[in-house]
Amino acid sequence: MTATPAPTVLWPAPHASGAVDATVHVPGSKSVTNRALVLAALAAEPGWLRRPLRSRDTLLMASALRAMGVGIEETVSSASVMSSVSSLSPQATGAGGGPVGREESGEAWRVIPSGLHGPAAVDVGNAGTVMRFLPPVATLVDGPVRFDGDPRSYERPLGGVIGALRALGARVDDNGRGALPMTVHGNGALLGGPVEIDASSSSQFVSALLLSAPRFNHGVQVRHTGRTLPSMPHIRMTVDMLRQAGAKVDTPESGGEPNVWRVTPGALLGTDLTIEPDLSNAQPFLAAALVTGGRVVIPDWPAHTTQPGDRLREIFTEMGGSCELTDQGLVFTGSGRIRGIDVDLGEVGELTPGVAAVAALADSPSTLRGVAHLRLHETDRLAALTKEINELGGDVAETADGLRVNPRPLHGGTFHTYDDHRMATAGAVLGLAVPDVGIENVATTAKTLPDFPDLWTGMLGL
Known part of the structure; x- marks a missing residue:
């Protein structure tokens, strides 16, 4: 029956x-939290994320980085907190003029970079930041990294990132789909250099390459070749956070060529960042x-x-x-x-x-x-x-x-x-x-x- x-x-x-x-x-910004996690994982020294967002997307990012060998320790102070998230976050305590949600959180994540290693399995869920920001990180892993996720993640654009990584020297197995599931075969380094990409379907394609670029042997020069680039504020967020971590980034706004972003190779600093x-x-x-x-x-x-x-x-x-x-x-x-x-x-x-x-x-x-x-x-x-x-x-x-x-x-x-x-x-x-x-x-x-x-x-x- x-x-x-x-x-x-x-x-x-x-x-x-x-x-x-x-x-x-x-609660804290998902976009800032996930960018900060990637930058902290690639830094040359430990860093802190204070008042991070704890949500499905950010926990998937943290779990993926842990799978690749990054240490992420969660702490919470004894200070009184109000939240609506979990045991490490506030409980809503009132409304009708009273405060709702987090008033002050003592939660912080200490991110401890280490030698990235595989094999690793990454569940991206349906998080665009995870499915796009982490394949470039995976090229720096010593070993294969398998990416999979929710059924909808198979339908979301990823081909731009895959093609760019191949052009920069990476090996990616996706059975010709240009989408998930796939495996990135990291060998501990990526050559990097100039690459063209059509990011008209998602600005995250550009951010994905820029975030890991300080660790590429030759950095990266990303040239967007498509039509109008959506969500430019998110690219500006990526650039600002890279600069806060000590990276040298040239952008169209800073006098560079239109639709071109350059990141110079170099060590990233471990920062102490409070999430907006x-x-x-x-x-x-x-x-x-x-x-x-x-x-x-x-x-x-x-x-x-x-x-x-x-x-x-x-x-x-x-x-x-x-x-x-x-x-x-x-x-x-x-x-x-x-x-x-x-x-x-x-x-x-x-x-x-x-x-x-x-x-x-x-x-x-x-x-x-x-x-x-x-x-x-x-x-x-x-x-x-x-x-x-x-x-x-x-x-x-x-x-x-x-x-x-x-x-x-x-x-x-x-x-x-x-x-x-x-x-x-x-x-x-x-x-x-x-x-x-x-x-x-x-x-x-x-x-x-x-x-x-x-x-x-x-x-x-x-």
Whole structure:
């Protein structure tokens, strides 16, 4: 007899009964944490990461580096902490004006570089940073490194990294797929030098080569040959972090050739880095203030940062809110009105799901442009957003490079996430204004924002 499939468990997205008023402590940046782990693993001396993000993506990165011989020790001070992550992170303690999430964390990771060795097996999950940043590291391993991951990871672009590594002298076995699963046969070093790459499907292709380049015999010169390069802030983040670790990097912004990045070979320093809050993960909480006409404070919002999420201040202000950087952090206030927007999100594509959700609740149409590459992310985000918002009664249409959103009255229903963390948080934003929205697999938010449901209900005082 065939077993009856288990019914899908839905998370009832909380419906806001009034204006939100809360302080939400957002955990550390995934993008910064995973770059910092790679740089620390390749350094010439031990380093520290303080207040790192503990999420699926960062734990996969740490596990992979450990498998290749890197020491990563986790410590936590006896200081009182508040979090929503795990035994090494805070518990949400209140809302309705009280703090939610991490107020201060004594957690730190000490990264101890050592001779990289194999054989090793790496589970990338569905983490773009792991599947793209670590194959160049694996070329420096003494032995084979096998890469595998979730089924969706097989469909995500990786051919640019594989082809570039081969051009730089690496041996990679992928059975001609240009994708996972694959094996990198490291021999303890890589020649390096000049390489051309089409990174139009992901800026991570460029970052992947730059992060390991100080350890290549001849460094690297990466020339992007494709069309518009998406998510440039993430490349700037990579360059800034390399320079903090002592690397010499020439970029187009520093007077170099357009679309060319050069990294000189040399030793990396062991740094002591405190991880910024993940500004992109602050998006749903800021959206809550906009949607409910309320107020949300995000502590420790940096005055200067390369994180793409900083653009939220501009985007959500244009959509009807206002913000101010104070001693408390970023104070964002909704006006009670949501305006439509015409915006190019090419450099900040990860913000698209949240912007689309808010746009569906606006009083005028929106056009979101420059994000064709989102069809190759954790899921096809453009198709997923169109389908899920429209099934709640919306009017969203895909364009060649984005979405056109015409607001209509929405109704309850199931909002599918496709194992995509940003789809889940977008559904939660819609649920604030639309009763009876059920989020399928809200647990997928653990990819970058552990215990999101607790943070969300805490913000609402539930």
